[in-house]
Amino acid sequence: MARRTVETPAAKVHEQLLAKLNRHRTLSPADSAALSRLEPRVQNFSRKADIVRQGDNPDTAVFVVEGMLGRYHTLAGGDRQYLSFHIAGDLPDIQSLFLTSMDHSLCAMDRAKIALLPHEQLIEIMRRRPTICFAFWRLTLADAAIFRQAITNLGSRPAVARLAHFFCEQTVRARQNEVADGMSCDLPLSQEELGQAMGLSVVSVNRTMQLLRRQGFVEFRGQRLTIKNWGKLAAVGGFDPSYLYDAE
Amino acid sequence: MARRTVETPAAKVHEQLLAKLNRHRTLSPADSAALSRLEPRVQNFSRKADIVRQGDNPDTAVFVVEGMLGRYHTLAGGDRQYLSFHIAGDLPDIQSLFLTSMDHSLCAMDRAKIALLPHEQLIEIMRRRPTICFAFWRLTLADAAIFRQAITNLGSRPAVARLAHFFCEQTVRARQNEVADGMSCDLPLSQEELGQAMGLSVVSVNRTMQLLRRQGFVEFRGQRLTIKNWGKLAAVGGFDPSYLYDAE
DNA sequence: CGCAGTATTGAAATTTCTCAAGCCGAGTGG
DNA sequence: CCACTCGGCTTGAGAAATTTCAATACTGCG
Secondary structure (H helix, E strand, O other), rough: OOOHHOOOHHHHHHHHHHHOOOHHHOOHHHHHHOOOOOOOOEEEEEEOOOEOOOOOOOEEEEEEOOOOOEEEEOOOOOOOEEEEEEEEOOOOOOHHHOOOOOOEEEEOOOEEEEEEEEHHHHHHHHHHHHHHHHHHHHHHHHHHHHHHHHHHHHHHHHOOHHHHHHHHHHHHHHHHHHHOOOOOEEOOOOHHHHHHEEEHHHHHHHHHHHHHHOOOEEEEEEEEEEEEEEEHHHHHHHOHHHHOOOOO | OOOHHOOOHHHHHHHHHHHHHHHHOOOOHHHHHHHHHOOOEEEOOOOOEEEEEEOOOEEEEEEEEEEEEEEEEEEEOOOOEEEEEOOOEEEEEEHHHOOOOOOOOOHHHHHHHEEEOOOOOOOHHHHHHHHHHHHHHHHHHHHHHHHHHHHHHHHHHOOHHHHHHHHHHHHHHHOOOOOOEEEEEEEOOHHHHHHHHHHOHHHHHHHHHHHHHOOOOEEEOOEEEEOEEEEEEEHHHHHHHOOOOOOO
16 A cells, blocks of 8 residues: 555655654654645646735645745735745745735746645644644744845845845755755746845846856856855855754 | 732733734633743843843743834844834744744843743643644744735835835734824834834934925834824835734 | 933935846747 | 747946935933
């Protein structure tokens, strides 16, 4: 039986999810078993497609199986501010379990595969198993720490440092989720999207990137980010990874 | 017995805490009883005193009884970026329950009274009572929504809108916690501190405030903020309170 | 009264934005 | 196979927002 379920997409999701949660709290075999009773629904989205919209009241939580998702606010004028980006292994909207109406939207930054986890099942599991509850909770807390850094990045750093910091963060997170290849990882964002995340105009993003590129700190071509000089880039960005709580 | 306990400072804290949690999840009498077994330690802090520092591993969580606290990051150069401000009824660092090492500091913005809730006791209660756990969790989620708005505020809005938005938020939150008086509330921040929160220089804060003041939108004197024209101020700031999840 | 911290002002220096145009590469239809 | 188009990247240059520096007022408090 085990052999067969391992092959199903659901089992793959369970495995990925377990790996993630286990980094936040050590789960017992019983916990793992409980989680593997979750019935995820797998879906594909194409670049720029919205998965959940500001104002929605979803009854499932999103787990990223492949690709990259982005969370964003839509401003009155229609402008967009990206809040964070999420890669395989992330759970970008568990807050929807308790914050019933979405305060932001979630979209695919490129082709992405996600798994939808029914709220009801999650709540039920967490009611019975505090440890699982704590693991999910901690995940949202780690998320909040990333938001806090974003505040500091936007509020206190000039363009170059801002981009440098962002690149460092993205790389470390990719490595944590084991979807990086050494010092490079996918980053399927246009310069415009990057600007909408960093509070910069496209033009500034472009010029700032040239600066980082010419100095040989980083390379960013064809949706792929490669850090060539970690020390220098981290120094420029004032990057200290201790806020990226991953392992317990 | 009830009569006596009501008079103790601990009982006052329990009451305030219950009120807060009840807005996030409806607690049963048994839940309330469990919470009232918490043994808070009340402390006073003077303006600018740190309560917890970046890197600390606290074993208690802070509950604000009186006054205002601020969370902030310290940058390499010593600069400070305020992340959020907290008033009576808030729990500014429950994340420390699971994020063992503080990624930011917490200080008193003016004279403040806080209650320290032992992590151990909290965890124990939450293990037994999922609803309480969910209530605390939701509180941290509502917090994260505020961080997200801060990102948008810093990333997408010019100085005037940024300040306007901040003033609106602060007022609504004070009203939610029932520490506002109509459209005015305490805001014990200097223009410099305001700048360190809004990613602006003191000079810009000063000029921007004069603008808002001269237009008769808001008044801010002697640590007290009064909104004179809510409609206009909210319009300038692009403020929509739906992200301030308070009641369930 | 006088200090210390905070608020206010002026003016030049900087950063970032906006506008506007040109370029480049990938995919498409003829 | 090539011209064409579209989205994204790059560049130049003037405009705008914000910062910095440097003084000058306030204001509450010892």
